[in-house]
Amino acid sequence: MHGKPRGFDKAIQLIERGVDIPNPWSLDIGDEVDIDRISADGVTIHPGCRIHGAGTVISAGVVLGEEGPVTLQDCRLGPDVRLKAGYFHRAVFLQGASMGLGAHVREGTLLEEQSGGAHTVGLKQTILFPYVTLGSLINFCDVLMAGGTSRKDHSEVGSSYIHFNFTPDGNKTTASLFGDVPRGVMLDQPPIFLGGQGGTVGPVQVGFGTVVGAGSILRDDVREDGLLVLTPPTDGVRRPNTPRRYKRLAPLLEKNVGYLASLIALETWYRTVRRPFFAAQELGDLVLEGALEMLACARAERTKRLAALVATIEPDTAGRRQLVERHVELLAACTPDQVPDALRTPPSVLLDPLATAAAAGTAYTAAVRDLAAPAKEAGTAWLQAIIDDTGARAAALVPDMGLFEAD
Template identity: 55%
Template sequence: MPNNRSQRIDVLTLKDILIPSPNSIEIDDSIDTDRISGNDTVIHAGCRLFGSQTLICDGVELGAEVPVTIKNCFVGPNVKLKGGYFENCVFLEGAEAGSGAHVRAGTIFEEQASIAHTVGLKQTILFPFVTLGSLINFCDCLMAGGTSRKNHSEVGSSYIHFNYTPNQDKATASLIGDVPNGVMLNQNPIFLGGQGGLVGPCRIAYGTVIAAGSIYRKDVLKPDHLVFEGGGRGGSVPYTTGIYRAVKRQATNNIVYMANLFALMAWYTHIRGLFVGERFPKALYQGLIDTLKTAIDERTKRFSAFCEKLQHSLQLYEKQMGDSASGKLVQQKKELIANQNLVVERIGENLAQIETYANPKFISIIEKKIAVCDPVYIDVIKSLDHVQAQLGTQWLQQIVERMVAQMLDLFPSLR
């Protein structure tokens, strides 16, 4: 083979894969061809593969509509990536992406999650069945809800998750659903109507419908509500970039989000790991764990950057407000500035102990169900009865609550 950095695929290089136009497929020298399966896999003309971590499982189809570029992605069985750019992300069995996708680091598509054409994602986690329409930017979110492909959470076309503030921070991740209930695949779906947007960081309960055209800026903590926003009032008021006039909700929602990611890590470690096998190879599982660690690292970094900005904000705020500066707000900022590093330490300590965050009774239930039927993740989880599912939810909810309590102990004024 030539020594140049990348080369056109030789039919013999990936001999078991259907390549309609083999001379038009490019594979980088970094690719480990042993990590690319050939059973019922199709790679169409123009596709490009990069990265030593890239994994492609059985039944995958790449580039059916337009070429696909993949870099260090973990692509599970029967995934269809119809066109676009994908880097450092994970696709579990049956996930799909339409053409024009731009999917980057920290993104996880769980089973049968899908996006239509021209969707941008980064640091986004979609639970099974979650569906996004077209022309969407949906970075820094976790979305769950729904029970099947016919009853799923959905984001309407032309939707935006606003994840960057005028104060130039991205501590804005939104929790649409949650982990303890969402992993049980038994919750009412959430619908975010098209031509709208969500201004992060938000928390949205199951069963919520946000009407089309709404730019929503609030939390929806009560389930099964229709919410909507009218046109905003016009106006012009003095504004100073860099001053945070409220921090409690932003800080608290970030803490809750991080705690949910930690609960998801416990679920992946103790439950997802039980499914490793032919349909869920160990390399795919490891990619899932590593990508979730990336997501936790991202949220920790963004929270720390937010806290660092509060020192300058505090100086500007006290200079502008003088004696009328709010004592409570000042105290909240000082606590966040002083204790931000302890948040990082506590997250690291808890991750190091993830193996101890197990619920043996619930694990035993899953093991028994796997033993008597095919180890298909969705089928096993959906076979749980109400009492069994509640046991799993309570286990994960306790993890979330414990993590949140640990964090808020550092910031008493946020309570």
């Protein structure tokens, strides 16, 4: 007769505390899992799930494995998250986020409130703002996507969509921004739609309200808001290939610095504006800690990829020489500790009503949506100032690259 499965005693303890576990014999719970980080309020863990990692947090109302087994390792789940089946490693899901059967979600992923995907979705280094919805059969790594105002009015990625994030040269300085942080966090921007059977060759920047038609491969920025984009088939090309040419190095560097700056702005938002909303939730401080870890992970990934790119550059122009010589300083300039003291605190017209709403128990998304226009405008200007300041410091280190001059 076989002995008890690993974690059986922990499963029984969770059942005794009120967690719904229909078949405790089918679970695998690691010895390192702290059951005090698992809520007893409305949590359901279906048969076949594997739960590992000392960092794992499972908040109230979470449902795991309703469509098939879930492997959960060092993830932090906010209230009412539904992970229906798949593999989840070092990711954070905020209230009401969900993923369907066959999900493969890896480190650096942060899904905010009521965002998620259908079946067979692969994510890594992905940040989805509230309500963003992914279809099925999608690979959407190295992106930040915002847009939309509710579950009925949300940014969407159609089925069979790919964000192409790896070049033939092995370069992954390819993170794309769909929408932006300063306006996106206000939850009042028109949604972005990326039609199915399509893709984006990163890095690109896409404005709010953009509709990319089904079957299109987006290779260029769409910075203007509210455009319909249908990309034509490319002309055939057959010519000698010169690896690592980086003919558009300055725009590539701009986008990477801009992405890092956006992560800094978002981290500042979490540390100041979002903190009291987490504090109001059971296990919320632990979920916030995980979200900040994901943002730090995202910055580390982008820094690593940019440094790897610079290592392959031939310093044959003044700008490229500056970049090679000063890239360590440039990357150091793109860190949260470089944000000036004057920009570390949100304007009171924004912070005060949100703090009041959090104290009254108002949900984060509702509190942000209900902000008056002057508060939203001040908040957007504040976050944009953080991004602009970061970009200006980086540009000053490599003046011959001509960064952000067109902006």
